[in-house]
Amino acid sequence: MPSSLGAMALIQRVRFSEVQWLPILLALLMTGFGLAFVISATMDPGEPGWGREGQMQLLWWGVASVACLVTMHVPMTTWRALAPALFMGCLVVQALMFVLAGTSLVPNIKGAHNWIALGSLRLQPSEFFKLASLLLTARILTEPQVDIRRFSWCVLVGGIGLLPAVLIASEDLGSAITFVPMVLGMMIVAGMPLRYLGLSVVTVAITAMVGVASLPEDSYHIKRLRAWIDPESYALTEGFQTIRALRSIGSGQWTGKGYGVGDQNLLGWLPEKHTDMIFAVIGEELGFLGAMLVPALFCLFGFAGLFAAAQCRLPYGRLVVVGFTCLILGQATVNLFVVMGLMPVTGITLPFFSYGGSSLLGTYCGLGLCAAASVARNKQLRSTVYH
Secondary structure (H helix, E strand, C coil): CCCCCHHCCCCCCCCCCCHHHHHHHHHHHHHHHHHHHHHHCCCCCCCCCCHHHHHHHHHHHHHHHHHHHHHCCCHHHHHHHHHHHHHHHHHHHHHHHHHCCCCCCCCCCCCCCEEEEEEEEECCHHHHHHHHHCCCCCCHCCCCCCCCCCCHHHHHHHHHHHHHHHHHCCCHHHHHHHHHHHHHHHHHHHHCCCHHHHHHHHHHHHHHHHHHHHHHHCCHHHHHHHHHCCCCHHHHCHHHHHHHHHHHHHHCCCCCCCCCCCCCHHHHCCCCCCCCCHHHHHHHHCCCHHHHHHHHHHHHHHHHHHHHHHHCHHHHHHHHHHHHHHHHHHHHHHHHHHHCCCCCCCCCCCCCCCCCCHHHHHHHHHHHHHHHHHHCCHHHHHCCCCC
């Protein structure tokens, strides 16, 4: 393992014939699909051309694609060495956000303080905290002294990997949830006994119940939980988003109303329609048959990601690819469940589809990490100590 940053190679040669292209191609397809419906969700029928959100999403797609190319040219040994520093940097940023919450730098946006505002530019650090946690967890799991088959190591690795989730849960519960499948997926592939998986699920469930029980009766999260159980009783408040999403999807029936002509969308009845609720727009305009393309594409992405992981030469790279794949699938599952009323409403985007620069940039950097893992050379394996 490199002993210093100066000893690391910062650039690796990428033979594009070695890159596992299917996850990237699927990501490009889903992003293009999503861009089309971001445009549909935000366009003004009385104005020609795209809306501002569609133009910004296209711009962010370009920036994210460049970031993906840059990321894949950095060797996995370098990412492995940088993992602790990146993780600590994200912890510092998160601590500063707590301190500066409510200021112009970390404004209150819809009751939460999870954005950094730099003029008109807004960044969501949790999207990059996911990648830092991914890299560090994979590094710990590939340290020679770590035996993930032992319960004590499972607790330690899980505690470190899920620490960011605990820190951001109060402000960004949706993002916090996505850390769980990412960390558990890596631990399982690294050799964690499945009996510990059941124990982990029970522990997370008990922790969640204790957390909910400790919330004040008039808290925002309690109201959302009650609205999920009985949305009609909160139809004009916390249950409004769920009810409108379900009506949008249901009104599309089998084949949809047609692209750009969904009345729930155009009349503004659907909140957050270009971000968290983009699937409801797809369901209304393409119907059940068209909307089913979305989970189908994510299933294909999952298979492609696991296949790419199996082809990785380095154990560290393999865990990074598995973790990123589980992160995307977990986040997509939570978003789709929320839109269909199967989970309480949490603010979380649908990867590749939803409008959002931070989300798109973070996911494409993750794709770059996966590509870097797939092209890692045997010489890297010989020069790095893994078990």
